[in-house]
Amino acid sequence: MKSRAVELVRAIGAWPAGERDAAMARVGALGLAPSLVDRAGALRPGGTEAVLEVVTAQYGGILADAASVLVVCRQWVRRADGTVLPGGTTVDVRLRRARPRWTATALHPAAPGAPAAAPGEAARRVLAAGPGIELPPAAAADVRSGAVHTSVLEALLELARGHRLAVSVLRSGHPLTVFGTDRPSDHPRGRAVDVWRIDGHPVVDPATPRGLVESFMRRAAAAGSYNIGGPYLLPGGAPGQFFSDATHRDHVHLGFRS
Numbered sequence: 568m569k570s571r572a573v574e575l576v577r578a579i580g581a582w583p584a585g586e587r588d589a590a591m592a593r594v595g596a597l598g599l600a601p602s603l604v605d606r607a608g609a610l611r612p613g614g615t616e617a618v619l620e621v622v623t624a625q626y627g628g629i630l631a632d633a634a635s636v637l638v639v640c641r642q643w644v645r646r647a648d649g650t651v652l653p654g655g656t657t658v659d660v661r662l663r664r665a666r667p668r669w670t671a672t673a674l675h676p677a678a679p680g681a682p683a684a685a686p687g688e689a690a691r692r693v694l695a696a697g698p699g700i701e702l703p704p705a706a707a708a709d710v711r712s713g714a715v716h717t718s719v720l721e722a723l724l725e726l727a728r729g730h731r732l733a734v735s736v737l738r739s740g741h742p743l744t745v746f747g748t749d750r751p752s753d754h755p756r757g758r759a760v761d762v763w764r765i766d767g768h769p770v771v772d773p774a775t776p777r778g779l780v781e782s783f784m785r786r787a788a789a790a791g792s793y794n795i796g797g798p799y800l801l802p803g804g805a806p807g808q809f810f811s812d813a814t815h816r817d818h819v820h821l822g823f824r825s
């Protein structure tokens with residue numbers, strides 16, 4: 568299902584010179600509804616040509632017959648005057664089980680909001696952390712907007728003292744509710760972060776040492792996270808503090824109360 572979501576995002580968000588308006592044809596050639604292009608938002612900026620790089624694709628939620636895949640991407644767009652502008656976004660691609668392949672039913676691109684006039688100290692430090700805290704475009708925009716709680720930012724800074732982190736999602740581009748439920752997610756409220764790579768090792772990679780992921784999850788608890796999900800169910804902690812399910816096999820989720 569991840570490959571299906573990535574195919575769709577690439578078909579919409581990258582185009583050769585002069586072929587921006589052929590997006591519907593490209594999507595249709597994948598056997599998907601061309602009308603999905605109309606919901607692509609920031610994935611279709613103006614420009615004569617675009618190149619797109621998928622940073623990662625992670626699960627936003629999995630049910631028996633439906634799923635959310637969060638496609639995190641960077642994008643470079645050439646304008647009519649030849650200038651190339653870097654950008655990118657995160658797209659929540661909703662899918663439904665079908666034969667022979669899953670089909671996409673909706674797109675929800677990130678909408679981070681405008682930068683804050685004066686970002687707080689923790690936000691400035693996270694943005695300046697360089698390779699210690701790798702932020703994709705939508706996550707960086709979330710930090711600049713001032714909508715990410717200080718508890719999340721300070722935890723990232725603390726965790727970066729011992730690890731190099733690659734963030735996939737902070738606030739925007741994530742489902743508003745815990746997938747398949749009506750419970751509000753901590754992400755849209757700026758109270759959660761997902762990490763997909765630790766010290767250069769993708770969480771989903773079977774070759775990634777289990778001890779590295781488990782140690783990171785326990786350090787996240789020490790940094791103040793009350794709700795830590797990942798590919799392994801850890802013993803100990805406060806009741807319900809650690810959890811594991813199919814959705815979190817490819818990233819570590821850190822939730823904060825405030």
